[in-house]
Amino acid sequence: MTTLRDAVGPYFGEFGGRFVPESLVAALDELDEAYRAAAVDPEFQAELAALHKTYTGRPSIITEVPRFAEHAGGARIILKREDLNHTGSHKINNVLGQALLARKLGKTRLIAETGAGQHGVATATAAALFGMECVVYMGEVDTERQALNVARMRLLGAEVIPVATGSRTLKDAINDALRDWVSSVETTHYVLGTVAGPHPFPTMVRDFHKIIGEEARQQVLDLTGALPDIVTACIGGGSNAIGIFDAFLDDASVELYGFEAGAMASSPVDTPRPSPSAAPASCRAPSPTSCKTKTARPSRATRSPRGSTILPSGRSTPGSPRSAGSTTSPSPTKTPWRRSGCSAARRASSRPSSRRTPWPARSASAATGAQERPSSSLCRAGATKTWPAPAATSESSTRRGSSCDRLQYQ
Amino acid sequence: MIDSSTSKVSRAITARKDAGSGAVIGYLPVGFPTLQTSIDAAVTLATNGIDVLELGLPYSDPVMDGPVIQAATQRALAEGFRVRELFPAVREIVSQTDVPIVVMTYWNPVSQYGAQRFADDLSAAGGAGLITPDLIPDEAAEWIAAADRADLDRVFLAAPSSSDARLRQAVEASRGFVYTVSTMGITGARSDVDAAAATLVARLREVGVENACVGLGISTAQQVREVLAYADGAIIGSAFVRALAEGGLEHLAAVASDMASGSRVS
Numbered sequence: 001m002t003t004l005r006d007a008v009g010p011y012f013g014e015f016g017g018r019f020v021p022e023s024l025v026a027a028l029d030e031l032d033e034a035y036r037a038a039a040v041d042p043e044f045q046a047e048l049a050a051l052h053k054t055y056t057g058r059p060s061i062i063t064e065v066p067r068f069a070e071h072a073g074g075a076r077i078i079l080k081r082e083d084l085n086h087t088g089s090h091k092i093n094n095v096l097g098q099a100l101l102a103r104k105l106g107k108t109r110l111i112a113e114t115g116a117g118q119h120g121v122a123t124a125t126a127a128a129l130f131g132m133e134c135v136v137y138m139g140e141v142d143t144e145r146q147a148l149n150v151a152r153m154r155l156l157g158a159e160v161i162p163v164a165t166g167s168r169t170l171k172d173a174i175n176d177a178l179r180d181w182v183s184s185v186e187t188t189h190y191v192l193g194t195v196a197g198p199h200p201f202p203t204m205v206r207d208f209h210k211i212i213g214e215e216a217r218q219q220v221l222d223l224t225g226a227l228p229d230i231v232t233a234c235i236g237g238g239s240n241a242i243g244i245f246d247a248f249l250d251d252a253s254v255e256l257y258g259f260e261a262g263a264m265a266s267s268p269v270d271t272p273r274p275s276p277s278a279a280p281a282s283c284r285a286p287s288p289t290s291c292k293t294k295t296a297r298p299s300r301a302t303r304s305p306r307g308s309t310i311l312p313s314g315r316s317t318p319g320s321p322r323s324a325g326s327t328t329s330p331s332p333t334k335t336p337w338r339r340s341g342c343s344a345a346r347r348a349s350s351r352p353s354s355r356r357t358p359w360p361a362r363s364a365s366a367a368t369g370a371q372e373r374p375s376s377s378l379c380r381a382g383a384t385k386t387w388p389a390p391a392a393t394s395e396s397s398t399r400r401g402s403s404c405d406r407l408q409y410q
Numbered sequence: 411m412i413d414s415s416t417s418k419v420s421r422a423i424t425a426r427k428d429a430g431s432g433a434v435i436g437y438l439p440v441g442f443p444t445l446q447t448s449i450d451a452a453v454t455l456a457t458n459g460i461d462v463l464e465l466g467l468p469y470s471d472p473v474m475d476g477p478v479i480q481a482a483t484q485r486a487l488a489e490g491f492r493v494r495e496l497f498p499a500v501r502e503i504v505s506q507t508d509v510p511i512v513v514m515t516y517w518n519p520v521s522q523y524g525a526q527r528f529a530d531d532l533s534a535a536g537g538a539g540l541i542t543p544d545l546i547p548d549e550a551a552e553w554i555a556a557a558d559r560a561d562l563d564r565v566f567l568a569a570p571s572s573s574d575a576r577l578r579q580a581v582e583a584s585r586g587f588v589y590t591v592s593t594m595g596i597t598g599a600r601s602d603v604d605a606a607a608a609t610l611v612a613r614l615r616e617v618g619v620e621n622a623c624v625g626l627g628i629s630t631a632q633q634v635r636e637v638l639a640y641a642d643g644a645i646i647g648s649a650f651v652r653a654l655a656e657g658g659l660e661h662l663a664a665v666a667s668d669m670a671s672g673s674r675v676s
Contacts, residue, residue: 017549019517021474023569023594025546025576165480171471178473183595185571 004249010199018198020178027185032200034105039207044104048097052211055129056085056092059215062223062378078223078378080216080244090212090240091122095191097208099126102189109133109188113177115142115170115236117149119193124158126191134158137177139169194237209243217247220378227254228378235260417563418510418538419586422461423621423642430675432638434459435623436666437514437647438654439466439479440499441486448486449502451654451662456507458663459670463503464541464645467496467515474516474543476598478648482655493519497535504536511537512563512586517545517553525552529560539563539586547583554583565589568614568622570606578617587621587643588614592628598648600627608640634672644673 010016018028038044052058060081069077082090095112102110110127111134114120120136127134136153140162143150153160166172181190195202213231220228231248233241235258248254426433436455440448452463468483468491475483500511513532520528520540532540539562545553547566557564563586568577571594580588592607593600607624614622623643628634630649637644646669653665 018546019544019549020546021544021569021591022546022567022576022580023571023591025569026571026573165477166470166484175471175473179476179596182474185594 005246007203009203012202016199016202020198021182023182024178024185024198027181028198028200030105031101031189031204034101035200035204038101038104044100048100051096051100052093056096058085058093058211059219060084060212062216062219064223076224078220078228080212080219080378082212082240082243087118087122087125089118089122090209090243091119091193092125093211093243094193094205094208094239095119095122095126098189098191098204099123099130099132101204102132102191103130105189107132107187107189109135109184110191111135111137111177111180111184111188112191112193113137113170113173114149114153114193115139115173117142117146117153119191120153120158120160121149121156123191123193124153124156127158128156135180136160137163137173137180139167139173140164141168142170142173194239195242196237205239206242206246209239210246212240212243213245213247216244216378217251227251229253230255230257231378232257232259234258416561417586419462419512419563420621422510423587423623426461426673427642431673432641433461433623433643434634434670434673435462435464435625435643435645436460436650436669437464437466437479437645438650439468439483439486440496441468441489441491442482442651443485443655444489445491445495445499447654447659449499450659452503452511453506454659454663455650455666456503456509458666459673460666461509461670461673462643463507463509463511464647465496465500465503465511465513465537466647467493467513467519469516469519471518472516474596476596476648478599478651478655479597482651493523497531497537500532500535500537512539512541512565513537514541514543517542517549520553525556526559529553529556529562533560533562537562539565541565541589543567543589547579550583557585563587567591568610570594570604570610572610574613574617577614581614581617581619587623588619589645590614590622590624590641592624592626592637595626597626599629599652603627603633603637607637611641631668631672634669638673 010018018025020028061084063079063081065077065079069075085092099110110123110132112120112123114123114136115138117138120138124134124136126132134153134157136158138146138150138160143160143162150160161176163172163176166175177190181188192201192205195205216231217227220226227248231244231254233244235241238258241258245256245258248256423433438448438451438455440452442448452465455463466479466483468486470487472480472483496513500513503511520542539557540553542550542553542565545566547554550564550566554564556562564584565586565588566580566584567589568580569591572580590607590610592610593604594606603624604627611619611622611624621642623645624637624641625645625647628637628644628646628649634644634646649669650662650665654662657664
């Protein structure tokens with residue numbers, strides 16, 4: 001039986017495919033073939049597993065946060081600590097996998113885009129590990145904002161190229177990385193940092209990150225004896241989210257919620273989870289995924305089961321891609337802590353198949369997570385009140401029923 | 411190629427081939443530096459010997475374009491250009507010249523606008539077809555159907571890295587001509603047009619191409635002459651954009667006329 005977890009692309013429902021210049025297709029075919037071989041090659045998998053054990057520091061631990069949970073209303077909240085990986089984020093999972101593949105393909109140079117710098121640091125690290133040349137494209141605005149990560153990449157031997165075109169942020173860095181790749185594809189592998197871009201990138205990035213959820217699922221079972229009611233993840237481009245969600249896609253009782261900072265949306269995204277018998281690739285026309293938006297104004301929120309959704313105000317995520325066709329870019333914010341949507345309802349009152357995370361819609365509207373959050377979280381529902389909003393709301397923010405709030409660092 | 415008899419572009423290229431040479435195709439973005447000037451500039455190319463006009467649709471993520479065209483299209487967007495303004499612009503140019511107009515656009519704006527609606531509106535405005543740099547034939551079923559219904563040309567790209575099977579696919583999916591990418595790279599003037607272009611045209615001939623037009627890096631009349639020795643058309647972009655940006659319509663006219671001389675049989 002085909003389940004969503006088995007979907008291998010190039011299409012995921014109406015999303016997926018390849019919307020890139022012809023010049024890149026041969027390289028994508030080569031990569032696809034190499035990846036499919038590596039995916040079933042015990043030697044490759046053993047090499048990657050050994051690297052994760054001795055270099056990344058896997059498995060990453062889970063941490064229960066009782067005081068935070070109490071503060072947030074009482075649900076059991078457990079964090080999956082991808083922040084404890086080498087280089088400080090989940091990005092290394094994917095980067096090591098792709099770097100190994102690049103080496104197999106005989107490529108000697110890695111290029112990457114980066115927003116805040118986490119993916120750039122991870123790529124620079126992998127390039128240093130394997131003795132490869134490394135060039136990281138980073139929006140000029142982001143290089144100024146994230147000078148520390150720029151310094152770190154340079155220290156690792158990478159060349160960081162500030163991108164001054166367009167909005168001078170992440171999407172322009174991706175454009176320049178693609179332009180580089182079109183011209184250098186013979187010697188160069190483009191280490192795409194998120195579940196976007198042309199096939200096979202979404203499939204491959206999902207697979208390299210699914211270890212997050214596989215570990216977390218078992219760790220929570222070991223700790224609590226049951227599956228979590230809810231799994232939440234922050235969404236930039238979606239690699240962190242699909243990494244933890246993937247292992248739970250076939251667990252109908254587990255609700256999945258994605259949170260995206262800087263929402264400007266007027267409506268939440270509600271992505272139905274296909275029934276297990278549904279074919280993963282539908283016959284509908286695929287949509288562009290290569291750093292492009294599917295809709296003019298991408299929705300950037302998740303849905304509250306009760307129909308009420310708390311939306312962050314209209315600010316952009318630093319380094320996040322703009323929607324296509326837009327010619328003005330909201331200025332980035334440095335707002336520290338913000339309350340991001342509350343979304344968990346009691347499992348008993350939910351209809352498991354009806355609400356889902358924005359995945360895979362995210363792959364069409366955003367390219368790469370600029371501000372990757374360190375952890376995903378797993379909640380055991382059971383709380384009866386929410387954390388009061390920092391401003392204005394008080395009594396009204398306390399809702400009946402169970403809820404699971406979560407703070408996001410923006 | 412499927413029934414190229416209805417293709418205005420194909421007819422224009424054939425006419426130049428019959429005259430013993432090949433076509434010169436000129437690119438300029440619509441909306442740069444202003445909408446009206448871009449219309450006048452397109453007409454200027456047509457009246458100075460350019461055989462086919464390639465009108466670029468400004469887009470925020472032009473991954474196939476080098477710095478000159480990026481800067482121009484970015485400025486057009488900053489000046490407020492919108493996709494819907496393309497169609498009246500095409501109509502206006504068509505009213506002033508018989509030279510066929512193909513629109514060069516990334517796929518996302520067409521997808522957003524609606525492929526059939528885009529095709530119908532372009533056809534109604536008198537446009538001849540689309541060049542789609544990031545739409546490969548594998549993903550183009552919707553566009554091919556829409557273009558067929560609107561009787562528009564559809565130009566796909568062939569690259570030096572394309573396999574023979576992919577070249578055959580590009581030839582079969584294209585109508586009008588096949589955009590032959592001269593080098594592994596992006597748009598912009600180069601001192602030498604890559605030798606890979608001649609090889610690629612020869613490979614396209616082997617799989618039955620009717621018109622192979624070479625683009626990327628062509629910026630002098632001498633290069634036009636060299637390319638037309640083996641190809642059916644030479645595509646010039648950045649050199650025209652730069653001429654317009656630096657010297658206005660008058661300078662553009664002189665540069666166009668010079669480029670066109672590269673296609674005249676001496």
